[in-house]
Amino acid sequence: MKRGLEGPPPEERPTPAGRRNKQGIRIDPEIEATHDPRRTVISVLVEHEPGVLAEASGLFSRRQFNIESLTVGPTTADDRARITLVVEEPDPGIDQIKKQLRKLVPVISVRELASDAMRRELALVKVDAERPDQVAAVADMYDAKTVDSSPETATFEITGARQKIDAAIETFGQFGIREISRTGTTALARGTDETAGRDPATAVSSADAANQSHEYTQTPTDD
Amino acid sequence: MSERAASVTPTEEQHDDQTTTDADESGDDGAASSDAETTPTPVTTGAESVIRALENAGVEYAFGVQGGAIMPVYDALYDSDIYHITMAHEQGASHAADAYGIVSGEPGVCLATSGPGATNLVTGIADADMDSDPMIALTGQVPTEFVGNDAFQETDTIGVTTPVTKDNTFSTDPDRVGTDVSEAFALAGEGRPGPTLVDLPKDVTNGETDREPDGPRVPDTYEVQERADAEIVAAAAERVENAARPIMLLGGGVIKGEASEACRAFATEHEIPVVTTMPGIGSFPEDHELAMEMAGMHGTGFANMAVTHCDTMIAVGTRFDDRLTGGIETFAPDAEIIHVDIDPAEISKNIHADYPLVGDAATVVDQLGEAVDASPEAKKWRAQCQQWKSDYSMAYDAPEDEPVRPEFIVEALDEATSDRAVVTTGVGQHQMWACQYWTYTEPRTWVSSHGLGTMGYGLPAAIGARVAAADDQEVVCIDGDGSFLMTLQGLSVAVRENLDITVVVLNNEYIGMVRQWQDAFFEGRHSASDYGWMPEFDKLAEAFGAQGFRIDDYDDVADAVTEALAYDGPSVIDAHIDPQANVYPMVPSGGDNGQFALTEDQL
Ligand SMILES: Cc1ncc(C[n+]2csc(CCOP(=O)(O)OP(=O)(O)O)c2C)c(N)n1
Numbered sequence: 001m002k003r004g005l006e007g008p009p010p011e012e013r014p015t016p017a018g019r020r021n022k023q024g025i026r027i028d029p030e031i032e033a034t035h036d037p038r039r040t041v042i043s044v045l046v047e048h049e050p051g052v053l054a055e056a057s058g059l060f061s062r063r064q065f066n067i068e069s070l071t072v073g074p075t076t077a078d079d080r081a082r083i084t085l086v087v088e089e090p091d092p093g094i095d096q097i098k099k100q101l102r103k104l105v106p107v108i109s110v111r112e113l114a115s116d117a118m119r120r121e122l123a124l125v126k127v128d129a130e131r132p133d134q135v136a137a138v139a140d141m142y143d144a145k146t147v148d149s150s151p152e153t154a155t156f157e158i159t160g161a162r163q164k165i166d167a168a169i170e171t172f173g174q175f176g177i178r179e180i181s182r183t184g185t186t187a188l189a190r191g192t193d194e195t196a197g198r199d200p201a202t203a204v205s206s207a208d209a210a211n212q213s214h215e216y217t218q219t220p221t222d223d
Numbered sequence: 224m225s226e227r228a229a230s231v232t233p234t235e236e237q238h239d240d241q242t243t244t245d246a247d248e249s250g251d252d253g254a255a256s257s258d259a260e261t262t263p264t265p266v267t268t269g270a271e272s273v274i275r276a277l278e279n280a281g282v283e284y285a286f287g288v289q290g291g292a293i294m295p296v297y298d299a300l301y302d303s304d305i306y307h308i309t310m311a312h313e314q315g316a317s318h319a320a321d322a323y324g325i326v327s328g329e330p331g332v333c334l335a336t337s338g339p340g341a342t343n344l345v346t347g348i349a350d351a352d353m354d355s356d357p358m359i360a361l362t363g364q365v366p367t368e369f370v371g372n373d374a375f376q377e378t379d380t381i382g383v384t385t386p387v388t389k390d391n392t393f394s395t396d397p398d399r400v401g402t403d404v405s406e407a408f409a410l411a412g413e414g415r416p417g418p419t420l421v422d423l424p425k426d427v428t429n430g431e432t433d434r435e436p437d438g439p440r441v442p443d444t445y446e447v448q449e450r451a452d453a454e455i456v457a458a459a460a461e462r463v464e465n466a467a468r469p470i471m472l473l474g475g476g477v478i479k480g481e482a483s484e485a486c487r488a489f490a491t492e493h494e495i496p497v498v499t500t501m502p503g504i505g506s507f508p509e510d511h512e513l514a515m516e517m518a519g520m521h522g523t524g525f526a527n528m529a530v531t532h533c534d535t536m537i538a539v540g541t542r543f544d545d546r547l548t549g550g551i552e553t554f555a556p557d558a559e560i561i562h563v564d565i566d567p568a569e570i571s572k573n574i575h576a577d578y579p580l581v582g583d584a585a586t587v588v589d590q591l592g593e594a595v596d597a598s599p600e601a602k603k604w605r606a607q608c609q610q611w612k613s614d615y616s617m618a619y620d621a622p623e624d625e626p627v628r629p630e631f632i633v634e635a636l637d638e639a640t641s642d643r644a645v646v647t648t649g650v651g652q653h654q655m656w657a658c659q660y661w662t663y664t665e666p667r668t669w670v671s672s673h674g675l676g677t678m679g680y681g682l683p684a685a686i687g688a689r690v691a692a693a694d695d696q697e698v699v700c701i702d703g704d705g706s707f708l709m710t711l712q713g714l715s716v717a718v719r720e721n722l723d724i725t726v727v728v729l730n731n732e733y734i735g736m737v738r739q740w741q742d743a744f745f746e747g748r749h750s751a752s753d754y755g756w757m758p759e760f761d762k763l764a765e766a767f768g769a770q771g772f773r774i775d776d777y778d779d780v781a782d783a784v785t786e787a788l789a790y791d792g793p794s795v796i797d798a799h800i801d802p803q804a805n806v807y808p809m810v811p812s813g814g815d816n817g818q819f820a821l822t823e824d825q826l
Contacts, residue, residue: 005821007615018556024574062386099568105390108444
């Protein structure tokens with residue numbers, strides 16, 4: 001006895017030739033519409049209230065976005081704090097991050113910084129000081145400031161772009177690094193450009209616009 | 224449901240401290256509340272301010288369970304006109320509030336004490352969050368000085384609920400707590416709706432204050448865009464005009480955004496076939512010629528054919544859930560997508576939008592309607608859609624001498640009720656049959672757990688829906704045996720409040736949807752899905768004081784349905800159905816919508 005529904009079975013049905021990629025974009029054979037991850041800085045102005053950092057960072061873990069670094073600190077207004085995030089994601093991911101952050105009620109504004117924004121991080125590097133002269137020479141090379149020294153060790157403070165700090169740490173490596181501690185990146189837009197002013201819930205984000213025209217911008221990775 | 228006087232609409236003056244302080248201070252003036260124009264007694268505690276905030280927002284009902292940390296709020300509720308329905312479990316309170324929000328369009332309110340009360344609410348909160356339902360949860364909390372010390376019945380409610388609420392607030396100040404509640408209420412319903420929560424430490428609600436709460440207003444940082452960008456609207460309109468195979472895909476946002484009218488007008492004017500998502504059921508009348516009904520995993524074959532072969536999709540208020548899209552690669556692969564949504568974060572989240580239209584669904588669909596000058600020429604396409612409707616019709620056979628088919632019972636109930644009847648469900652096969660074999664024609668008549676898929680949703684949702692629905696709207700809960708067993712203690716509430724609801728348990732003595740998947744994908748190994756120890760639900764209903772009915776074969780159906788619906792109060796039909804019945808069509812997880820299986824061997 002027949003059971004179930006009628007109609008042509010799957011193999012007798014027409015199937016369209018088109019396909020989408022994993023990002024839900026129709027595959028246009030002319031254009032390779034895949035987005036490679038890029039590193040970018042997002043500045044978020046938030047109400048300075050308990051829980052706001054947990055809310056922002058919780059959003060990242062829940063949505064499986066990878067945070068490269070996150071710093072937070074006060075601003076000129078007592079009731080505002082600034083969160084600076086460095087993320088590495090493909091364009092649609094960066095776009096989602098901005099939109100999802102914008103949705104949080106304590107978030108005042110979200111801005112992706114231009115590639116020429118000023119970005120700094122700080123590192124404390126504790127090295128073996130068996131060859132003090134050579135250590136001092138390397139410190140000089142990277143503008144590192146001595147913050148502590150003992151017969152066995154020297155500790156330096158280095159500020160600058162990520163690459164500079166990476167390079168300094170690598171060079172210090174020859175003496176033997178005991179410990180390092182790094183902050184994440186903090187950043188501000190250049191000149192009169194506002195880092196995170198009030199912006200309305202944007203109708204079309206930059207990535208949406210780029211998706212539409214299939215133009216993808218590649219921003220330099222750092223300073 | 225007992226008749227209640229319309230709630231007192233507070234006057235403007237009560238926001239003014241001057242006016243309220245000179246109100247009479249004799250505490251025994253209970254009669255004053257009979258006059259709607261009388262200035263309400265000034266608040267004296269944080270808890271009173273909480274209740275005043277709810278009253279100001281027009282709240283008529285609240286669902287909850289008492290407890291230590293929430294007691295001050297309940298004490299203030301004692302003097303209020305808000306009708307409180309005590310639930311048998313807090314999960315029921317959050318589901319009832321959720322369903323109340325769906326049916327009424329106004330945020331439903333639920334209350335619970337700290338710790339276990341709050342955690343019991345969480346499933347319902349998460350459910351409302353996934354479905355963007357307006358809801359507000361008020362939770363008691365241990366006194367501020369104990370917070371963080373693992374005090375008795377302390378839970379980090381804010382921490383636990385942050386990922387599943389639209390917003391939550393820990394109240395710290397008796398002067399401010401009422402305003403916190405007002406804001407939470409406003410936020411729950413504004414823009415893309417969702418659940419909000421206010422955590423209320425006992426010292427804050429017990430604390431003295433004479434501050435009347437501010438009226439319901441969303442915080443300044445929350446902005447919603449109403450109208451879509453005119454240029455993109457124009458481009459989208461041109462796309463519609465040139466479409467050869469257009470469809471509209473209507474999601475839950477159409478119902479939340481009161482955009483059903485606008486969508487119906489647009490579709491009928493331009494003769495565009497309409498598919499809905501599961502949360503979008505009711506946004507377009509399923510008996511209309513253009514209706515292609517629900518698409519997705521258990522959507523109709525014709526809906527999935529239309530979705531797969533369209534060249535232009537006007538998607539309104541949908542988040543492109545994977546149960547709808549199947550595999551992303553094969554979802555509407557030829558279609559340019561016009562996506563209307565109030566939440567910018569939904570645009571291009573799962574499916575790339577070629578025409579992103581951010582704004583209020585009704586407003587934007589009207590904008591689009593004004594911009595489209597000529598209807599698309601899609602006569603052939605419409606004929607094709609009709610052909611698919613007959614090729615893949617939702618028929619089933621029901622031989623008299625075999626166990627009762629669940630589809631038959633769903634259809635019998637549909638026929639016996641009005642178009643405005645509200646259906647609630649649990650989660651499983653029965654939920655899918657309730658989608659497929661009931662003909663929905665009105666928004667806010669389909670109440671189900673879509674995004675979270677919460678078994679046990681049906682009965683508490685029926686309670687919330689009953690309270691929100693008009694008297695002449697029947698409320699029917701189509702439940703599964705496994706789902707019903709999860710929250711059936713709510714029957715005690717339905718009996719106490721004499722709520723006229725009809726529960727139909729499609730009893731297959733399995734957690735059927737799991738059994739179906741085990742048959743299809745796990746070689747029929749029924750690990751923990753055989754529920755052969757089910758109670759007799761009709762007798763259980765009677766033990767609760769409800770009316771019980773039983774269906775064993777086709778002869779029983781008509782009488783049971785008629786009598787249960789006619790019974791003025793809660794009734795339960797224990798409907799013993801074909802235990803082997805399965806739900807088809809089916810698109811396996813991540814599969815191609817156009818390749819839906821009609822039988823198990825096509826999987
Ligand atoms: C709270 C919860 N636990 C588990 C599941 C997983 N699940 C989905 S459907 C289903 C079976 C439901 O059985 P029943 O309510 O009897 O309905 P039927 O499928 O038999 O109609 C289960 C266990 C769920 N959705 N929700």
